[in-house]
Amino acid sequence: MELLARARQLESEGRSIIHMEVGEPDFPTPDPIVEAGRQALMEDHTHYTPAMGITELREAIAGHYATRFGCRVDPQQVVVTPGSSGALQLVMGVLVNPGEAVLMADPGYPCNRHFVYLAGGDPVTVPVGPATQYQLTAELVEKAWTPNTKAVMLATPSNPTGTLVSRQAMEEIHEVVKSRNGVLIIDEIYQGLVYGGEEFTAASIADDIFVINSFSKYFGMTGWRLGWMIAPREMVAAVDKLAQNIFLSPPTPSQHAALAAFTEETQQILESRREAFRARRDFLLPKLQELGFEMATEPQGAFYLYANCSSLTGDSFDFAMRLLEEEGGAITPGKDFGSNRPEQHVRFAYTTDISKLEEGVKRIARFLGRS
Amino acid sequence: MELLARARQLESEGRSIIHMEVGEPDFPTPDPIVEAGRQALMEDHTHYTPAMGITELREAIAGHYATRFGCRVDPQQVVVTPGSSGALQLVMGVLVNPGEAVLMADPGYPCNRHFVYLAGGDPVTVPVGPATQYQLTAELVEKAWTPNTKAVMLATPSNPTGTLVSRQAMEEIHEVVKSRNGVLIIDEIYQGLVYGGEEFTAASIADDIFVINSFSKYFGMTGWRLGWMIAPREMVAAVDKLAQNIFLSPPTPSQHAALAAFTEETQQILESRREAFRARRDFLLPKLQELGFEMATEPQGAFYLYANCSSLTGDSFDFAMRLLEEEGGAITPGKDFGSNRPEQHVRFAYTTDISKLEEGVKRIARFLGRS
Numbered sequence: 001m002e003l004l005a006r007a008r009q010l011e012s013e014g015r016s017i018i019h020m021e022v023g024e025p026d027f028p029t030p031d032p033i034v035e036a037g038r039q040a041l042m043e044d045h046t047h048y049t050p051a052m053g054i055t056e057l058r059e060a061i062a063g064h065y066a067t068r069f070g071c072r073v074d075p076q077q078v079v080v081t082p083g084s085s086g087a088l089q090l091v092m093g094v095l096v097n098p099g100e101a102v103l104m105a106d107p108g109y110p111c112n113r114h115f116v117y118l119a120g121g122d123p124v125t126v127p128v129g130p131a132t133q134y135q136l137t138a139e140l141v142e143k144a145w146t147p148n149t150k151a152v153m154l155a156t157p158s159n160p161t162g163t164l165v166s167r168q169a170m171e172e173i174h175e176v177v178k179s180r181n182g183v184l185i186i187d188e189i190y191q192g193l194v195y196g197g198e199e200f201t202a203a204s205i206a207d208d209i210f211v212i213n214s215f216s217k218y219f220g221m222t223g224w225r226l227g228w229m230i231a232p233r234e235m236v237a238a239v240d241k242l243a244q245n246i247f248l249s250p251p252t253p254s255q256h257a258a259l260a261a262f263t264e265e266t267q268q269i270l271e272s273r274r275e276a277f278r279a280r281r282d283f284l285l286p287k288l289q290e291l292g293f294e295m296a297t298e299p300q301g302a303f304y305l306y307a308n309c310s311s312l313t314g315d316s317f318d319f320a321m322r323l324l325e326e327e328g329g330a331i332t333p334g335k336d337f338g339s340n341r342p343e344q345h346v347r348f349a350y351t352t353d354i355s356k357l358e359e360g361v362k363r364i365a366r367f368l369g370r371s
Numbered sequence: 372m373e374l375l376a377r378a379r380q381l382e383s384e385g386r387s388i389i390h391m392e393v394g395e396p397d398f399p400t401p402d403p404i405v406e407a408g409r410q411a412l413m414e415d416h417t418h419y420t421p422a423m424g425i426t427e428l429r430e431a432i433a434g435h436y437a438t439r440f441g442c443r444v445d446p447q448q449v450v451v452t453p454g455s456s457g458a459l460q461l462v463m464g465v466l467v468n469p470g471e472a473v474l475m476a477d478p479g480y481p482c483n484r485h486f487v488y489l490a491g492g493d494p495v496t497v498p499v500g501p502a503t504q505y506q507l508t509a510e511l512v513e514k515a516w517t518p519n520t521k522a523v524m525l526a527t528p529s530n531p532t533g534t535l536v537s538r539q540a541m542e543e544i545h546e547v548v549k550s551r552n553g554v555l556i557i558d559e560i561y562q563g564l565v566y567g568g569e570e571f572t573a574a575s576i577a578d579d580i581f582v583i584n585s586f587s588k589y590f591g592m593t594g595w596r597l598g599w600m601i602a603p604r605e606m607v608a609a610v611d612k613l614a615q616n617i618f619l620s621p622p623t624p625s626q627h628a629a630l631a632a633f634t635e636e637t638q639q640i641l642e643s644r645r646e647a648f649r650a651r652r653d654f655l656l657p658k659l660q661e662l663g664f665e666m667a668t669e670p671q672g673a674f675y676l677y678a679n680c681s682s683l684t685g686d687s688f689d690f691a692m693r694l695l696e697e698e699g700g701a702i703t704p705g706k707d708f709g710s711n712r713p714e715q716h717v718r719f720a721y722t723t724d725i726s727k728l729e730e731g732v733k734r735i736a737r738f739l740g741r742s
Contacts, residue, residue: 001615029417037624038409046400046594082453082596085619093489098469114616118464120491223417223623225453225596244372245485248456251622252594253408 003320007330018360020348021330023159025303027276029220030269032260037224040256049252051243052236053080053228057255061228064262071204077230079239082250084189084214084227088115089246091210091229094238095183096121100150102185105136106338107306107345109159112187121150127340130296134161134306138172145180152177155187157194157301160337160347162281164197164300167205174206185210189227190302192218192270195278197300208232215254217302218270219261224254277303280350280357287361288348291368303350306337310344312368320346327363374691378701389731391719392701394530396674398647400591401640403631408595411627420623422614423607424451424599428626432599435633442575448601450610453621455560455585455598459486460617462581462600465609466554467492471521473556476507477709478677478716480530483558492521498711501667505532505677509543516551523548526558528565528672531708531718533652535568535671538576545577556581560598561673563589563641566649568671579603586625588673589641590632595625648674651721651728658732659719662739674721677708681715683739691717698734 004021011017028034052058058078065073081087088111096102098120104112106125113123126144128134141152152173156165165173170186177184186202186209202211214227231239243249260266285305289295293307313319317333324330332349334342350357365371375392382388399405423429429449436444452458459482467473469491475483477496484494497515499505512523523544527536536544541557548555557573557580573582585598602610614620631637656676660666664678684690688704695701703720705713721728736742 024419028415034412034415034417037412041405041408041412044399044405046405046592048395048593082622083619085617089617098491111616118489118617120469221417222419223620225618225620225622245482246456246460246489247596248454249594249596251453251596251625253624254622 001336003324003330003333006321007324010324010328015328017328017330018356018363019330019352020350020357020360021332022349022351024222024351025217025220025273026351026353027220027273029224030266032263032266032269033219033221033257036260037253037257040253045252045256047252049249049255051247051249052240053250054255057259060259060262065201065203067262069199069201069204071201073203073230074233077233077236079229079231079236079243080250080255081227081229081243082247083216083225084187084212085111086247086250087212087227087229088112089118090239090242091185091212092116092119092121093242094235095119096150099148101146101148103136103141103144103149103152105134105154105158106340107134107160107334107342108338109155110336110338112153122148124149125338125340133163133297134158135163135165135169136173137169138176141173141176149180149182151183151185153185153187155189157190159190159302160304160332161306162299162302162304163297164194167198167200170202171205174209178208183208183210185212187212189214190217193274193277193303194301195274195281196298203230215258215261219258220270220273221254221258221261224257225251226254226258277350280354281305283354284348284350284357284361291361291364291370305348305350307346307348308344309346314343316343316346323364323367327367329360329363329367372707374695374701374704377692378695381695381699386699388695388699388701389727389734390701390723391721391728391731392703393720393722395593395722396588396591396644397722397724398591398644400595401637403634403637403640404590404592404628407631408624408628411624416623416627418623420620420626422618422620423611424621425626428629431630431633436572436574438633440570440572440575442572444574444601445604448604448607450600450602450607450614451621451626452598452600452614453618454587454596455558455583456482457618457621458583458598458600459483460489461610461613462556462583463487463490463492464613465606466490466522468521470519472517472519474507474512474515474520474523476505476525476529477711478505478531478705478713479709480526481707481709483524493519495520496709496711504534504668505529506534506536506540507544508540509547512544512547516553520551520553522554522556524556524558526560528561530561530673531675531703532677533670533673533675534668535565538569538571541573542576545580549579554579554581556583558583560585561588564645564648564674565672566645566652567669574601586629586632590629591641591644592625592629592632595628596622597625597629648721651725652676654725655719655721655728655732662732662735662741676719676721678717678719679715680717685714687714687717694735694738698738700731700734700738
């Protein structure tokens with residue numbers, strides 16, 4: 001965050017900054033979605049909606065699971081939320097009582113911990129590394145489980161690591177969690193941004209899993225603040241009640257716009273963007289490896305590379321700050337993602353086009369005295 | 372809520388329902404705001420913004436205080452939020468520690484209690500009645516204060532009572548709260564919808580008050596999910612950090628649309644709507660009094676009348692349910708607003724036009740055997 005503020009300041013002073021720190025697609029919202037939003041405004045879709053969202057959108061989301069994954073989802077279990085942030089707050093709000101723990105991987109998305117705190121719970125982070133592709137496993141979950149543990153949260157693809165959880169690994173974790181009477185929460189907000197490996201959804205594994213998703217990343221709708229979850233049937237009423245109390249409803253124009261997210265036309269745009277992200281990853285990954293950044297496994301999703309930089313520096317925060325100050329290259333130091341050897345890691349986001357990534361790599365090389 | 376669901380069900384079965392229960396203006400969003408929203412979408416304003424909102428909007432809101440109230444507000448202290456619900460969550464999140472109490476009036480808006488619970492605090496409701504125009508006073512605050520009390524929250528105009536807090540009363544309450552090292556929170560989300568009495572803002576009383584506001588009610592932007600607060604200077608950083616963690620940012624198209632909320636053109640539309648609300652109140656109030664509903668004071672704001680119905684029924688919930696079932700008249704029973712003699716009260720919302728209110732009055736009269 002400190003680094004982000006500094007990057008903005010330098011830029012406002014006229015410095016050229018190559019942004020490899022931004023967790024937001026550089027693409028604008030696809031035209032058909034924007035057009036649907038404009039149409040919705042013309043038709044005065046500006047009033048409150050039900051707290052769980054408009055029926056048409058809940059049905060469209062359920063239809064998306066059928067089309068894309070051959071997975072049957074009951075629209076009654078689809079809850080539209082103000083961003084996946086809203087979904088996470090609802091999940092933790094209905095699940096976690098004060099003193100109860102939620103297990104999650106470290107490194108991980110820092111706000112996840114915050115949603116557990118907000119509910120009065122304890123986020124318990126489990127260090128993960130290249131041996132498990134920076135993901136939790138059934139074994140790690142079993143070891144970390146205590147009588148206070150209420151839930152386990154996985155993210156696939158993961159921010160910051162870009163790695164996936166395989167179907168088998170998720171099934172094994174689900175077994176362990178179930179046997180302890182816990183709840184599994186799967187964050188799929190980067191779903192669709194996958195460049196290898198099997199694509200599946202946690203919704204196809206069991207119907208007692210909270211599945212979190214978002215229109216922000218794959219669908220390119222960050223500023224619209226719209227996400228969703230699939231909630232276990234017996235939890236829907238509690239989720240609805242909490243949503244009524246704390247959100248009233250998700251943004252109405254955004255909901256109507258999102259109806260255009262699942263059309264053939266939009267899907268074609270999104271798939272071509274996926275290919276662009278893949279090309280960026282394929283460009284950036286080997287270049288960074290040549291420069292001495294280590295990635296044990298090829299990250300297969302999201303738009304992040306999480307690199308071990310310990311052969312280049314002993315202090316990734318200082319490294320990132322100096323790279324920014326000296327060369328105008330903005331990357332994210334490990335400490336934003338947890339306390340599992342953060343000083344040895346940095347995150348690169350490929351949310352900018354290849355010509356800029358080329359320039360970024362050039363600047364890093366110069367910074368390292370390698371050019 | 373039960374009643375709302377039943378009203379919807381009856382309507383879907385083809386029954387004619389007169390809605391005097393809806394807490395949302397029946398007017399659509401003013402055209403200039405809708406047009407600004409459409410323009411914003413065309414210009415791709417669809418990405419994340421800073422967590423506290425875009426600078427132009429924070430400045431426009433500050434300008435609104437200058438224009439309307441001659442009150443100087445620093446744009447740096449203006450925080451744009453996902454609805455006033457978002458603002459309330461942030462306020463309680465940064466202020467209230469587990470076990471600390473927030474005082475508020477009963478009857479009051481039920482979600483306010485929930486935001487205190489969410490922060491681990493105790494909402495402590497203080498019964499209020501016609502003697503204090505259903506508002507807290509300095510004396511009531513002093514009596515209810517305990518060592519655990521952290522903050523006091525007032526709403527002016529109030530939901531459900533439509534009554535105001537006078538400047539003098541607010542100043543006195545502020546003195547008491549300050550002398551106890553507490554914090555004052557003023558909910559002004561119905562500001563602008565005032566039909567008598569002095570118009571002022573809590574921001575003009577002191578700069579250590581949290582002032583909550585919304586684009587939903589006066590500005591007619593409910594579904595856009597946009598509100599704001601003015602935070603005391605030393606609390607802004609904490610609010611910003613929490614907003615970054617739990618919301619990321621308020622909806623971007625909504626923020627750009629709201630820039631058109633303060634223009635001369637929009638203000639004219641809003642002022643003519645205010646006159647329509649006033650006319651509705653002036654129609655409905657005496658008709659209800661004739662029928663035996665008692666309102667000790669003339670409610671001067673929002674779009675609600677909170678009536679004592681104890682001369683007509685001993686059970687306002689049963690009364691409201693039977694009125695709905697027998698005559699298709701939907702009103703809100705007191706129990707939605709607290710536990711201060713709820714069985715003796717009902718709320719009427721005049722969010723529907725006079726011809727419908729006329730029909731509503733006719734149905735109530737028939738229900739009471741008075742026609």
